[in-house]
Structure formats: C-alpha cells, structure tokens
Amino acid sequence: MSRTAASPRPGRRPSVKDVAERAQVSLGTVSNVLNRPDRVSASTRDRVERAMADLGFVLNESARQLRMGRSNTFAYVMLDATNPFFTDVARGIELAAEKADLSLFLCNSDGRSTREGAHLAHLQQQRVDGILITPVDPDAPELPRIVQQGTPLVVVDRAATSGSFCSVTVDDRLGGRIAIEHLLDQGHTRVAFVGGPDSIGQVRDRYEGACEAWREAGLPDTDLIRVETEALSVQEGHVAGERLAGLPKRKRPSAVFCANDLVALGLLQQVVSSGQRVPEDLAIVGYDDISFAAGAAVPLSSVRQPRQALGRAAAELLIDEVNNPDHEHQQVEFTPELVARTSTLG
Amino acid sequence: MSRTAASPRPGRRPSVKDVAERAQVSLGTVSNVLNRPDRVSASTRDRVERAMADLGFVLNESARQLRMGRSNTFAYVMLDATNPFFTDVARGIELAAEKADLSLFLCNSDGRSTREGAHLAHLQQQRVDGILITPVDPDAPELPRIVQQGTPLVVVDRAATSGSFCSVTVDDRLGGRIAIEHLLDQGHTRVAFVGGPDSIGQVRDRYEGACEAWREAGLPDTDLIRVETEALSVQEGHVAGERLAGLPKRKRPSAVFCANDLVALGLLQQVVSSGQRVPEDLAIVGYDDISFAAGAAVPLSSVRQPRQALGRAAAELLIDEVNNPDHEHQQVEFTPELVARTSTLG
DNA sequence: TCCCCGTTGTGAAACCTTTCAATCAAGGAT
DNA sequence: ATCCTTGATTGAAAGGTTTCACAACGGGGA
Numbered sequence: 001m002s003r004t005a006a007s008p009r010p011g012r013r014p015s016v017k018d019v020a021e022r023a024q025v026s027l028g029t030v031s032n033v034l035n036r037p038d039r040v041s042a043s044t045r046d047r048v049e050r051a052m053a054d055l056g057f058v059l060n061e062s063a064r065q066l067r068m069g070r071s072n073t074f075a076y077v078m079l080d081a082t083n084p085f086f087t088d089v090a091r092g093i094e095l096a097a098e099k100a101d102l103s104l105f106l107c108n109s110d111g112r113s114t115r116e117g118a119h120l121a122h123l124q125q126q127r128v129d130g131i132l133i134t135p136v137d138p139d140a141p142e143l144p145r146i147v148q149q150g151t152p153l154v155v156v157d158r159a160a161t162s163g164s165f166c167s168v169t170v171d172d173r174l175g176g177r178i179a180i181e182h183l184l185d186q187g188h189t190r191v192a193f194v195g196g197p198d199s200i201g202q203v204r205d206r207y208e209g210a211c212e213a214w215r216e217a218g219l220p221d222t223d224l225i226r227v228e229t230e231a232l233s234v235q236e237g238h239v240a241g242e243r244l245a246g247l248p249k250r251k252r253p254s255a256v257f258c259a260n261d262l263v264a265l266g267l268l269q270q271v272v273s274s275g276q277r278v279p280e281d282l283a284i285v286g287y288d289d290i291s292f293a294a295g296a297a298v299p300l301s302s303v304r305q306p307r308q309a310l311g312r313a314a315a316e317l318l319i320d321e322v323n324n325p326d327h328e329h330q331q332v333e334f335t336p337e338l339v340a341r342t343s344t345l346g
Numbered sequence: 347m348s349r350t351a352a353s354p355r356p357g358r359r360p361s362v363k364d365v366a367e368r369a370q371v372s373l374g375t376v377s378n379v380l381n382r383p384d385r386v387s388a389s390t391r392d393r394v395e396r397a398m399a400d401l402g403f404v405l406n407e408s409a410r411q412l413r414m415g416r417s418n419t420f421a422y423v424m425l426d427a428t429n430p431f432f433t434d435v436a437r438g439i440e441l442a443a444e445k446a447d448l449s450l451f452l453c454n455s456d457g458r459s460t461r462e463g464a465h466l467a468h469l470q471q472q473r474v475d476g477i478l479i480t481p482v483d484p485d486a487p488e489l490p491r492i493v494q495q496g497t498p499l500v501v502v503d504r505a506a507t508s509g510s511f512c513s514v515t516v517d518d519r520l521g522g523r524i525a526i527e528h529l530l531d532q533g534h535t536r537v538a539f540v541g542g543p544d545s546i547g548q549v550r551d552r553y554e555g556a557c558e559a560w561r562e563a564g565l566p567d568t569d570l571i572r573v574e575t576e577a578l579s580v581q582e583g584h585v586a587g588e589r590l591a592g593l594p595k596r597k598r599p600s601a602v603f604c605a606n607d608l609v610a611l612g613l614l615q616q617v618v619s620s621g622q623r624v625p626e627d628l629a630i631v632g633y634d635d636i637s638f639a640a641g642a643a644v645p646l647s648s649v650r651q652p653r654q655a656l657g658r659a660a661a662e663l664l665i666d667e668v669n670n671p672d673h674e675h676q677q678v679e680f681t682p683e684l685v686a687r688t689s690t691l692g
Numbered sequence: 693t694c695c696c697c698g699t700t701g702t703g704a705a706a707c708c709t710t711t712c713a714a715t716c717a718a719g720g721a722t
Numbered sequence: 723a724t725c726c727t728t729g730a731t732t733g734a735a736a737g738g739t740t741t742c743a744c745a746a747c748g749g750g751g752a
Contacts, residue, residue: 013496015738026702031740041700056495061471062417063738065408066707081452082433082637090427094454098461103468106427106452108440115444122449125407149402150359234641265641272643273688291428295580295615297643342619361708372732377710387730409708412737695752702745708737715732722725 014055023051034059065127073103074318075123076156076311077116077133081108083232083262084290085307086134089156092311093132100319102129111136124151130318132156138201152321156314158201160331166321168314168332170305172202175336176209179257179285179303180224182338184217186283186345188255194240194267195259196228203232203259206287210257225253232259237266244282245274255283255344261290261302268296268343283344299341306334360401369397380405411473419449420664421469422502422657423462423479427454429578429608430636431653432480435502438657439478446665448475457482470497476664478502484547498667502660504547506677512667514660514678518548521649521682522555525603525631526570528647528684530563532629532691534601540586540613541605542574549578549605552633556603571599578605583612590628591620601629601690607636607648614642614689629690645687652680 016030023030025044032040033048040048051057065071076093078086090106097104107123109116113136120142123131130152135143138158147153147164160167183191193210195203207226214224227243229236237258244252244267258264264286271282278284278298286293289304313332321327362376369376371390378386379394386394397403411417422439424432436452443450453469455462459482466488469477476498481489484504493499493510506513529537539556541549553572560570573589575582583604590598590613604610610632617628624630624644632639635650659678667673 016740017738027739028702028704028741029700032701035740039700044700056491058495059471060412060473060738061468062408062411062473063707064471064740066406066412066709066738067740069707071408081427081436082430084428084430087428087433090454091456094456103465104453106454107450108436108452110437119449122407125405125410127406127408145402149404234637238641265638269641269643269645273645291580292611292638295584295611297615297618299615299619362710363708373709374711374732374734375730378731381710385730390730406708409737410710412708412739413710415737693752695750697750698748700745700747702743704742704744706741707739710737711735713732713734716730718728718730720725720727722723 013060014057015060016057018055019048019051019057022055023048069127070129071127072101073105073126073128074130074132074315075105075107075119075128077107077109077119077123077131077135079109079134079136079157080111081106083260084292085260085288085305088290088307089134089311089314092308092313093156093315094311095308096312096315096319100315102319109136113137113140117142120146124149127151129322130154132314132318134158152318154314154318154321156310160329163329166314166317166329166331168310168317168334170310170334170336172205172336173209173212175287175303175305176206176211176257177213178336178338179206179287180210180213180217182285182301182340182344183255183257183283184213186255188253188283189219190223190225190253190255192225192227192244192253192256193259194227194229194237194244194256194263195232196236197230198228200232206259225251229259229263232263234262234266234269237263237268238270239266241267241270241274245270253282255279255285258284258286261286261288261293261300264300264302265292265296268298268300272298279342279344279346285338285344289339293339294341296343298343301341301344302339303336304339305336310334359406360403361406362403364401365394365397365403368401369394415473416475417473418447419451419472419474420476420478420661421451421453421465421474423453423455423465423469423477423481425455425480425482425503426457427452429606430638431606431634431651434636434653435480435657435660438654438659439502439661440657441654442658442661442665446661448665455482459483459486463488466492470495473497475668476500478660478664480504498664500660500664500667502656506675509675512660512663512675512677514656514663514680516651516656516680516682518551518682519555519558521633521651522552522557522603523559524682524684525552525633525649526556526559528631528686528690529601529603529629530559532601534599534629535565536569536571536599536601538571538573538590538599538602539605540573540575540583540590540602540609541578542582543576544574546578552605571597575605575609578609580608580612580615583609583614584616585612587613587616587620591616599628601625601631604630604632607632607634607639607646610646610648611638611642614644614646618644625688625690625692631684631690635685639685640687642689644689647687647690648685649682650685651682656680 289302635648
C-alpha cells in the first residue's frame with residue numbers, strides 16, 4: 001500500500017487567527033461567528049464561514065476549555081464494560097447527557113482499582129464537568145477527594161457512604177429477598193445462593209436479603225447453601241454448576257439463586273447439558289434481567305433492575321449538581337422487581 | 347440529606363503559579379518537578395510536592411495539551427456498545443493503548459450517523475491523537491476529511507475504501523463460506539440465511555460468501571433461502587424464527603446460518619420454546635462466537651472472529667501512524683474460524 | 693447641522709502550561 | 723585570586739480561544 005498524499009497543511013493547523021486573516025476580519029469577529037452569530041452581519045458571517053471551510057478549520061477545544069473553565073463533558077467509569085448490565089446503564093446516562101447537550105466519555109475500570117484510579121486522575125485533569133462511576137470500592141478515599149477538589153461525582157449502583165456526593169442504587173437487599181420469596185412460593189425448602197467474591201457489595205447485599213427472607217420463613221440456616229464464585233461471569237457459573245452436581249444427592253438444593261445473570265446463564269448451561277431438567281430438577285433465578293436472560297433456551301427468571309432509568313437518574317442528579325447552586329446531595333433508590341419465567345415456573 | 351460543606355477553594359482551582367508561590371520557587375521549577383524531576387534538587391522537589399498536596403493541585407490538561415499540541419489519547423467510536431462483539435474489540439484496543447501509555451475514550455454511535463458525526467466532531471476538537479472507528483457507513487466522506495484535517499484514523503471491522511487510512515477486518519466472505527461449508531458437510535441441502543438489514547456491509551459480505559459456497563456445491567439458488575431482519579438483535583432473531591415456522595413444511599430449511607450470534611440466540615430460543623429440537627429439527631450456526639454462544643442451553647456453533655486481536659491490531663496500526671513518519675497505510679485482514687458445537691452436531 | 697443611539701467590528705487581556713535561553717551559585721582547577 | 727564547569731533555578735514567550743471595554747459607522751430625531 002502506498003502512502004497517500006498527506007494533507008497540504010504547513011505543519012500547523014489553522015487557528016481562528018488564520019481564519020480572521022483570510023476573511024479580512026478581526027479575531028474577535030471570528031469568535032463571534034462561532035458563539036454569537038446574531039451579533040455579526042450576514043455578509044461578514046458568510047465570508048468567515050467560507051474562510052473556515054476553505055482552511056478546514058477545526059476549533060481547538062483545549063484552548064476553549066482553558067479559557068472557559070468547563071468542558072461540557074461527563075464521563076462514566078464502568079466496572080465491567082463486557083457486562084450487559086453496565087452497558088445498559090451507560091445507555092441511560094448517554095441519553096440524558098445527549099438531551100442536555102453534553103458529551104459522554106466511557107471508561108472501563110475492568111474491576112481493577114489501579115485502572116480506575118488512572119482513569120479518574122486523567123478525567124480530573126481533563127476537567128470534565130462531572131464524573132459518574134460504579135466504583136470498585138465505594139469507600140475508596142479518592143472519591144471524596146475528587147469532589148473536594150472540585151469535580152462533582154455521582155456513584156452509580158452503590159450507596160454513597162461519604163456525604164459528599166449523590167448516589168443512585170437499586171435496593172439489593174430487597175432484590176435478594178424477593179428472589180427467595182419467589183422460590184419459597186414455589187415450594188422450595190433447600191436453596192443455594194451462588195455468587196462472589198464477597199468483596200463485591202452487590203453480592204453481599206443480595207445474599208443478606210436472601211438470608212433475611214429465609215429466616216423469616218422459619219427455615220433453618222443450614223438449608224440456604226452458600227456457593228462462592230471467584231467472579232460474576234458465565235465461566236464461573238459453569239464451575240458452580242459442577243460443584244453443585246458434586247454434592248451428595250440429599251444435600252443438593254432444588255433451586256438456585258444466582259447473584260447475577262451471567263452466573264445464572266453459565267450455571268443453566270452446565271445443568272442442562274449434564275442432562276438435568278430446568279426447573280423440574282433444579283429451578284434457577286438470576287439477577288439483572290439482561291436481554292440474554294429472556295433469550296436463554298430455558299427462559300430465565302430474574303430480578304429486574306431498571307437499568308436505563310438508573311443511568312438516567314444518575315445523569316440528572318449530576319446535571320443538577322453542576323447547574324444548580326442550591327443542589328443537595330441525594331441518595332436515590334430504585335426498587336427491583338421479579339420477572340418469573342420458565343426457569344422457575346415449569 | 348444535607349449539603350456537605352463545599353471544598354474551601356476560593357473560586358479558582360490552584361494552578362502551578364499558586365504552587366510556585368507557596369513553595370517559594372519559580373513557575374518553571376514546578377513544571378520541572380512535574381516533567382523532569384531529576385533536574386531539580388531533592389529539597390526543592392520536596393517543598394514543591396508538599397505544596398501541591400496542601401493545595402490539592404490538579405494539573406490542567408487543557409493547558410498542557412494546548413501547549414504540547416498532543417493529548418496522548420485515543421478514542422474508539424463503537425457501532426453498538428451493547429453488542430458483546432464490540433466490547434471485546436474495545437478491550438483489545440484498550441490493552442494495546444494501555445501498554446503505550448495512552449488513554450482511551452469510548453464513544454457509542456449506536457448505529458446512528460448523526461450521533462457518530464457528533465462524536466467525531468467533538469473528538470477532532472478535543473485533538474485526540476487518533477481515532478478508531480467502526481463506522482455506520484465506511485464510505486462516508488467525513489472519514490477521509492478527518493484524516494485530511496490532521497487526525498489519523500483507523501477503520502475497524504470494515505475495509506478502507508479511501509486510501510487515506512488503515513483498516514483492520516476479518517474476511518467476512520470467507521466466514522460466510524465456511525459456515526455454509528460446515529452445514530453442507532453435515533448433509534444439509536436446504537438452508538436459510540437470516541440477517542439484515544442489507545445496508546450493513548458485514549451482512550452483505552457474509553451472505554455473498556455463503557452464496558459462493560452454495561453455488562460451488564452445485565446446489566440450486568432457490569434452496570438457499572434469504573430471510574431479512576430489521577436489525578441484528580436477539581429480538582429480531584425471535585421474529586425470524588416465527589417466520590421460518592410459518593413456512594410450508596416442504597419449504598422449510600433444515601439448517602440456518604445467522605448473520606450474528608444475537609440473531610442466532612434469539613432464533614434458537616424461539617425454535618426450542620416452540621418444541622423443535624436443535625439440531626435434529628433445525629441446525630443453527632451463528633457468527634462472532636460471543637461468550638454467550640458457548641453458554642446457550644444448546645451450545646451454539648459459530649464463526650469465531652479474533653475480537654481482541656482485531657482491536658489490538660487496529661490500535662497498533664494507529665500507534666505506528668502517530669509515531670512513525672514513514673508509516674504506510676495497511677489493510678490487515680484476519681481469518682475467521684468455525685467453532686462447531688451442539689447446535690449443528692447433534 | 694448636530695447629537696445620540698444602535699449596530700458591527702476591533703484588540704488586548706486572561707486562562708495555564710511547557711520550553712528554552714539565560715542567570716546564578718558553588719566548587720575545582722590553574 | 724581568577725576562570726571554568728556543572729547543576730539548579732528563573733522569567734518570558736508561545737499556544738488558541740473567549741470576553742469585554744471600546745471605536746467606528748450610519749441613521750433618525752431635534
């Protein structure tokens with residue numbers, strides 16, 4: 001392949017100054033064409049616009065930001081960009097941001113604190129107007145520090161512990177509770193909770209909710225089995241399925257509650273392919289209701305979270321914080337909802 | 347909730363100047379601490395660093411960029427952030443970028459040209475060092491224009507038509523061909539191709555490859571049925587399943603080749619839930635081999651693309667273009683590979 | 693004819709950083 | 723005592739934009 005002729009620019013890119021020169025106007029006028037077109041006569045405006053087109057002028061956002069002190073940009077630091085739950089949340093944020101004429105950058109921490117920290121530092125230096133984040137650790141001291149240094153921040157899908165920012169969550173304890181109550185309704189008295197690691201707050205809360213409901217039903221603690229996974233992935237669901245199959249028959253649960261749908265789908269696949277029937281031999285309920293849940297060959301019952309709404313609410317809180325001097329930090333909590341499908345209903 | 351005491355900053359954020367003042371050094375020295383720490387004595391360095399910490403100094407990236415003329419940032423404009431294929435590509439890009447000490451911003455065009463255009467304009471203004479993009483339309487005149495205006499660009503998963511940039515692709519015709527050849531091997535003589543809309547280049551190419559293989563096998567064109575969908579989603583796969591079921595029995599295919607895995611999974615679910623067996627009644631092969639494919643209750647055969655490698659290669663080409671004055675544009679093409687699972691093997 | 697006002701256009705200052713030539717101090721060699 | 727060298731520090735310029743006080747111009751009213 002041959003290198004195509006490079007653009008004929010003389011090293012530097014055209015600036016407003018160049019445009020001004022070519023259009024025979026002052027620098028300020030060019031800026032006016034850009035920002036207050038009404039304050040400049042039609043004829044000069046034309047001239048300036050033609051000059052911009054001829055030169056291939058592209059405004060330098062760094063310079064503008066430097067001058068203006070704001071960037072009209074939000075960023076969302078996701079915990080796991082490959083989990084459909086988070087991409088849906090991102091979609092909700094994006095829609096709200098678009099409506100408010102803000103750009104949105106997505107960053108992926110991939111569950112690693114170091115990567116998260118690097119992203120945060122960079123975003124702060126970029127002077128984004130606000131940061132949305134689903135943090136690896138919501139108690140990390142960086143978060144309040146960032147706010148304190150002047151960049152507003154909203155935590156998504158975890159509760160704010162520090163009082164210095166808003167948060168938007170779904171009630172994970174309640175989610176755990178309704179999942180278990182549903183299984184109890186179906187007559188199950190021996191159930192496994194599959195998920196982990198325990199360092200993930202969402203997992204802890206869902207498990208606790210499950211325990212509460214279990215105890216209230218008067219069932220013995222020992223009949224709610226805990227199977228801990230190393231991650232919330234399809235792969236780990238598979239592994240968990242094998243571990244369950246290894247249990248002596250009488251200890252085996254008749255139903256499983258998975259900490260998220262990825263795990264549930266992995267488990268489902270393992271269970272079905274090993275010849276068991278779902279839900280007759282084993283009922284399964286997942287969490288998140290990602291779009292693949294309904295599409296599984298045994299449609300998966302799941303605890304639905306309002307994913308897009310979650311994102312939208314978070315973005316709106318941030319927008320308020322940026323624009324409204326009387327903003328007060330809020331903790332918004334959504335309510336999950338059980339979607340019962342074949343995997344628990346026979 | 348009460349508003350927590352705002353940070354005690356006096357309106358403005360601390361700049362190097364403030365740091366310099368507090369540390370009793372000149373402005374240039376602070377910059378040296380930041381950029382060439384070796385060129386400043388240990389004692390002053392300490393003093394400066396303490397001042398930075400005390401003031402909560404955060405470097406202003408806009409100013410730096412303005413001065414330096416480069417941002418050390420790439421961006422990837424994705425076609426569909428909710429499709430696992432693209433998030434995996436993004437992951438590959440991210441890993442390569444991280445290794446080269448570049449930040450990566452992700453943008454989602456969501457298949458809409460207008461959104462894509464808005465993102466591109468904004469990125470150009472931000473002066474990102476380079477753009478990776480899976481375009482809605484690879485022939486859009488914006489792409490060469492952006493390059494011509496000085497921002498290098500690499501097209502991902504589509505071939506470059508203009509000679510002004512690199513591209514990284516997977517051979518979609520070959521992918522279509524091997525999918526069909528696999529089905530022919532299994533003895534199928536009546537097959538449907540499901541996917542659309544036809545405006546998507548990937549869909550066209552895969553279909554053409556399929557046709558070629560079909561003709562070479564000497565089978566009549568009419569026995570390769572075309573079922574066009576409105577999008578490449580799980581939902582649309584479902585719809586397509588219903589349409590197939592509506593065909594008179596003798597016209598019904600014994601196997602289906604889907605343009606991507608989302609469609610295949612939707613179809614699979616519809617087929618299974620309507621009581622047919624896979625692959626006995628209907629064999630299914632998908633495309634992309636996303637992680638949910640292996641995890642489907644009938645594990646899905648699929649044409650695997652090297653997703654992460656695709657992203658990595660694209661990022662590396664862009665890095666070369668940015669750093670190497672002798673860079674020559676290249677079209678890199680990867681080869682897809684069939685992964686046979688239960689959905690075609692019984 | 694003169695004054696005032698509204699409309700256009702101007703030019704310099706400010707935003708914050710990096711760079712580079714120049715200065716300064718101190719110590720070693722002559 | 724003087725000169726050189728080395729290493730540390732300085733100060734000013736540059737980078738592209740927006741803003742704002744101001745000038746220039748023309749026209750309407752008195």
